[in-house]
Amino acid sequence: MPTDVTAFAPATVANVGIGFDILGHTVDAVGDRVRLRRIEEPTVRIRSITGIPGDISLNPHSNTAGRALQAMRGALELSHGFEIDIEKGIPLASGMGGSAASAVAAVVAANALLPNPVHRLRLLMFAMQGEIVASGSAHLDNIAPCLYGGLVLTVGIDQPRVKQIPVPPQVRCVLVRPHMHLGTREARAILKSDVTRSDFVWQTANLAGFISGCYSNDLDMIRDSFNDVIIEPQRQSLIPGFKMVQSGAMTAGALGCSISGAGPAIFAWTVQQHAEAVRAAMVDAFTSHGLQSDSWISSLAAAGARVVPA
Amino acid sequence: MPTDVTAFAPATVANVGIGFDILGHTVDAVGDRVRLRRIEEPTVRIRSITGIPGDISLNPHSNTAGRALQAMRGALELSHGFEIDIEKGIPLASGMGGSAASAVAAVVAANALLPNPVHRLRLLMFAMQGEIVASGSAHLDNIAPCLYGGLVLTVGIDQPRVKQIPVPPQVRCVLVRPHMHLGTREARAILKSDVTRSDFVWQTANLAGFISGCYSNDLDMIRDSFNDVIIEPQRQSLIPGFKMVQSGAMTAGALGCSISGAGPAIFAWTVQQHAEAVRAAMVDAFTSHGLQSDSWISSLAAAGARVVPA
Numbered sequence: 001m002p003t004d005v006t007a008f009a010p011a012t013v014a015n016v017g018i019g020f021d022i023l024g025h026t027v028d029a030v031g032d033r034v035r036l037r038r039i040e041e042p043t044v045r046i047r048s049i050t051g052i053p054g055d056i057s058l059n060p061h062s063n064t065a066g067r068a069l070q071a072m073r074g075a076l077e078l079s080h081g082f083e084i085d086i087e088k089g090i091p092l093a094s095g096m097g098g099s100a101a102s103a104v105a106a107v108v109a110a111n112a113l114l115p116n117p118v119h120r121l122r123l124l125m126f127a128m129q130g131e132i133v134a135s136g137s138a139h140l141d142n143i144a145p146c147l148y149g150g151l152v153l154t155v156g157i158d159q160p161r162v163k164q165i166p167v168p169p170q171v172r173c174v175l176v177r178p179h180m181h182l183g184t185r186e187a188r189a190i191l192k193s194d195v196t197r198s199d200f201v202w203q204t205a206n207l208a209g210f211i212s213g214c215y216s217n218d219l220d221m222i223r224d225s226f227n228d229v230i231i232e233p234q235r236q237s238l239i240p241g242f243k244m245v246q247s248g249a250m251t252a253g254a255l256g257c258s259i260s261g262a263g264p265a266i267f268a269w270t271v272q273q274h275a276e277a278v279r280a281a282m283v284d285a286f287t288s289h290g291l292q293s294d295s296w297i298s299s300l301a302a303a304g305a306r307v308v309p310a
Numbered sequence: 311m312p313t314d315v316t317a318f319a320p321a322t323v324a325n326v327g328i329g330f331d332i333l334g335h336t337v338d339a340v341g342d343r344v345r346l347r348r349i350e351e352p353t354v355r356i357r358s359i360t361g362i363p364g365d366i367s368l369n370p371h372s373n374t375a376g377r378a379l380q381a382m383r384g385a386l387e388l389s390h391g392f393e394i395d396i397e398k399g400i401p402l403a404s405g406m407g408g409s410a411a412s413a414v415a416a417v418v419a420a421n422a423l424l425p426n427p428v429h430r431l432r433l434l435m436f437a438m439q440g441e442i443v444a445s446g447s448a449h450l451d452n453i454a455p456c457l458y459g460g461l462v463l464t465v466g467i468d469q470p471r472v473k474q475i476p477v478p479p480q481v482r483c484v485l486v487r488p489h490m491h492l493g494t495r496e497a498r499a500i501l502k503s504d505v506t507r508s509d510f511v512w513q514t515a516n517l518a519g520f521i522s523g524c525y526s527n528d529l530d531m532i533r534d535s536f537n538d539v540i541i542e543p544q545r546q547s548l549i550p551g552f553k554m555v556q557s558g559a560m561t562a563g564a565l566g567c568s569i570s571g572a573g574p575a576i577f578a579w580t581v582q583q584h585a586e587a588v589r590a591a592m593v594d595a596f597t598s599h600g601l602q603s604d605s606w607i608s609s610l611a612a613a614g615a616r617v618v619p620a
Contacts, residue, residue, distance in 0.1 A: 211518055
């Protein structure tokens, strides 16, 4: 058995516009790396956090990766412990699933250190314990795609069903993060507790059309369905320039454009040949609102968290 | 050109539990037949209504088939008219899409009488005009599957998108209609105008899981997702014995069981080998509540309305 393993876990776009709290997909161009060393002391400790700076605790109980490993140690009754080095590639509070990625990378690395690795669905539950530290509640719409890869539907919490949904191979995701911070709790707090029946029907129609379009390689159906009538209207005011970024992306040929997770990052889907134009339009729109940004283009092929060379 | 054409249009299960107002599927074992004769007078007239008795108007303006043909004549600027004979196989106010079937059969027959038949999407819009007579509002969740066949998603009204969704071939629908009447308007009037965000998330998760399960032939996912948390709880009290019919179906091996359209018919999905047992359990449960019933078992292969021998 190795005693030292490094895992990479990609950024994720939760919600994907029309799938609030249930859909998410990977953005493999950016992610967190976690290096784990097996230690004989029965504990979890964090040795270092490097990469993109952020207010991340070195106390394992208050750290998503640390808490996920504590949950894993407890559930599997491991006698040994882990020492963690975290290299953040995903900025915090960006809507890119950074807290999920650290937790997922940690459990994937830990699993590779076990003589009897456990099934992915168990890793999912351990990583979710970490996610609770970050968001205050259990949710899987970042964790599940981060672990499984590609576009992923997650149903339920206690006994989650996870389903990977195929995406037409010519589709790319453009992800643009403006240099500002937005807390998940704040973005959640502004949501109304009710949905009108009319909006509910529209959103379900769009969700069903979107998923059908993904399975049947029907880009027209994906584009026509890519419209979140419930969450986006409530959250868009939290992101300066959102409307202009979105209309820029659509004019440049995007299939759809919405808020990544709780924001402020904004994502678009587009076919490969328009991806650079869509990115430029989105970045320019943020610039014209005085916001610098980072951006990535990524395929939506299934590539979840994985062990990588150190 | 023929001057006399008969078309059959199947019964339909609207909503399919988790797809309120957007999903529907055919039940090809039962339907309406409409015989059309081309007449030179520029009018639409109904000569006879036979089959299952019901309070159906012979005035074409107040009859779904008549109104659909009036809409078709007007839009296509036809100089000739139609004389209609309707043979009802679907009882009215049963939740089986009877008003949609008469309208769809009429426009399919009329199209076969035209020298230049029009596209199915136009027929959909004509039939919808007929449906307005019956339900008081435009909706397509019976019309679209009735016309296209199989399981059908419909998004929008003015420029509807219609998507046929494949169903695993071993699935059968059991449809049971108790001998009682329930008006669509009444069943609609009791619905709350809002949905909680929590129920909304659950319902979308189930809908997405259901559609994914259909595309990927995943019966476990279909069964686990087949749970309407929004409409069924509000409507079930309108149908005596609903809970017992549903639990009987599930115990007998159904994948799911819910209200067909606005009810009172109840449908279940099951694999072929359990279909007779599911039917028996549902019929028995109604009987124990003092209700006789009719029942059908049908495949979900795509077979929409079609011209048939007279």
